Amino acid sequence: MAQKQLVIIAGPTAVGKTNIAIRVAEHFGTEIISADSRQCYREMSIGTAKPTKEEQARVKHYFIDSHSVAEELNAADYEQLALGYCAAIFEDKDVAVVCGGTGLYIRALCEGIDSMPATDRVIEQALQQEYEQKGIGWLQQVTAAEDPEFFAIAEQQNPARLIRALAFRRSTGSSIVHYRSGTIKERPFGILKIALELPRQELYHRIDRRVDQMMIDGLWEEAETLYPMRRLKNLQTVGYSELFDCFDGRISKSEAIALIKQHSRNYAKRQLTWFRKDKDYHWYSPWESEALLAFISKALEAHES
16 A cells, blocks of 8 residues: 555444444454543543453554543643554554544544643633532533633533633633644545444434443442542543532432433534534444445555555
């Protein structure tokens, strides 16, 4: 193959990305780089829907269980890590697969991201204090008003990310979404972007069933072990923050489960909005695996000629 090729498998939560990515990786005899901002944390497994041990045994995965939940990573960190993973795979393989739903991480790998200016810690601390007094509803309202473009694609139940983005906006006058020089970085490999989709009600049903299965698999117990660390930024996220509220007595267990489902559906909608803005994506149903493999093979062959 004349040029190394990166195949992106993106899409909303619970759409079936892992299964398709494994099929693609096995077909081309290669490995997978995760583009999920939470599956890299060792302590968070059930609530992040990591590939199972059996799936990881079938295909080697990078950026899974690679960091502690206490470590804070951003898109710039991911760019450098993922480029290193690509280099390792491309040493003896012509194709690498990226699988995940964190759109900013995928964009950082494909296009590059600039080093960001420091956020004013005084502003960030003041926002943190105000959030603790007024709650998540206030924080969502202020972020939506001051940085609507970020809020439209953000994980809206994650106060740490909302505070960081709002502090960045107030510190620099720019949205964190747009902090790039405008120059897309050259990559030493080709990029083919695939996104998966399902009819909305089918996707929402899959999300609900996944949450129910997570509870059966032990999400409640996993959250209990993480509860002492609940103030860590990486734990202020869907699937955990709702259960922490339950442990604190703010809501019932059934209410927490219902909120996890609702917030996951909301997040899936924002993910779809993000990926549909990028016209380079080719859209497939997760049930079209044979057609998808044929399309990828043909696209890669075209790059050879």
